[in-house]
Every structure is written in C-alpha cells, then in structure tokens.
Amino acid sequence: xxxxxxxxxxxxxxxxxxxxxxxxxxxxxxxxxxxxxxxxxxxxxxxxxxxxxxxxxxxxxxxxxxxxxxxxxxxxxxxxxxxxxxxx
Numbered sequence: 001x002x003x004x005x006x007x008x009x010x011x012x013x014x015x016x017x018x019x020x021x022x023x024x025x026x027x028x029x030x031x032x033x034x035x036x037x038x039x040x041x042x043x044x045x046x047x048x049x050x051x052x053x054x055x056x057x058x059x060x061x062x063x064x065x066x067x068x069x070x071x072x073x074x075x076x077x078x079x080x081x082x083x084x085x086x087x088x
Contacts, residue, residue: 002070004063006077010084013056018085019047025076031067033077044077 008014014022026033026045033044035053037060042049044063055061061081065073 006081029073
C-alpha cells in the first residue's frame with residue numbers, strides 16, 4: 001500500500017473537470033485507488049465519489065493505492081494536484 005497527502009492548490013477546487021481528469025488517469029492503473037478526506041474514503045476511479053468529497057482550495061486529500069502499479073499511480077496523481085490540474 002502506498003499513501004501520500006496532497007493539497008488542493010487550484011482555486012476552483014476539485015470540481016467536475018479535475019474529477020474527470022483523475023478518473024481518466026486512474027483507469028489506466030490496475031491497482032485500487034482511493035481518496036481520503038477526513039473520515040470519508042472514496043474510490044478515485046469514480047467521478048461521483050470524487051465530487052462528493054467537496055474538496056475546495058486548501059483541502060488536504062490522502063491518496064491511497066494498493067496493488068500492481070500503486071507507487072506510479074500515487075505519484076501520477078500527486079503530480080496532477082501539484083500542477084493544479086493545468087488550471088493555473
């Protein structure tokens with residue numbers, strides 16, 4: 001299991017477009033990928049799950065991956081957050 005905490009740095013937060021980008025990236029990894037915020041854990045391969053997190057600017061999300069390619073999945077997603085979903 002690989003985990004990493006990321007911060008939402010784009011001003012609009014994780015809305016529909018970033019959620020779609022996340023799902024497109026995670027579908028290519030065979031491992032299970034989850035986002036955890038507070039006590040809520042959602043499947044990062046589910047756009048509706050991601051949107052229900054209501055992750056706004058400054059929120060911290062834990063990325064959790066388990067299985068084949070878990071480290072690559074976590075790093076790929078962390079980079080997406082770091083690059084502000086190309087919205088800067």
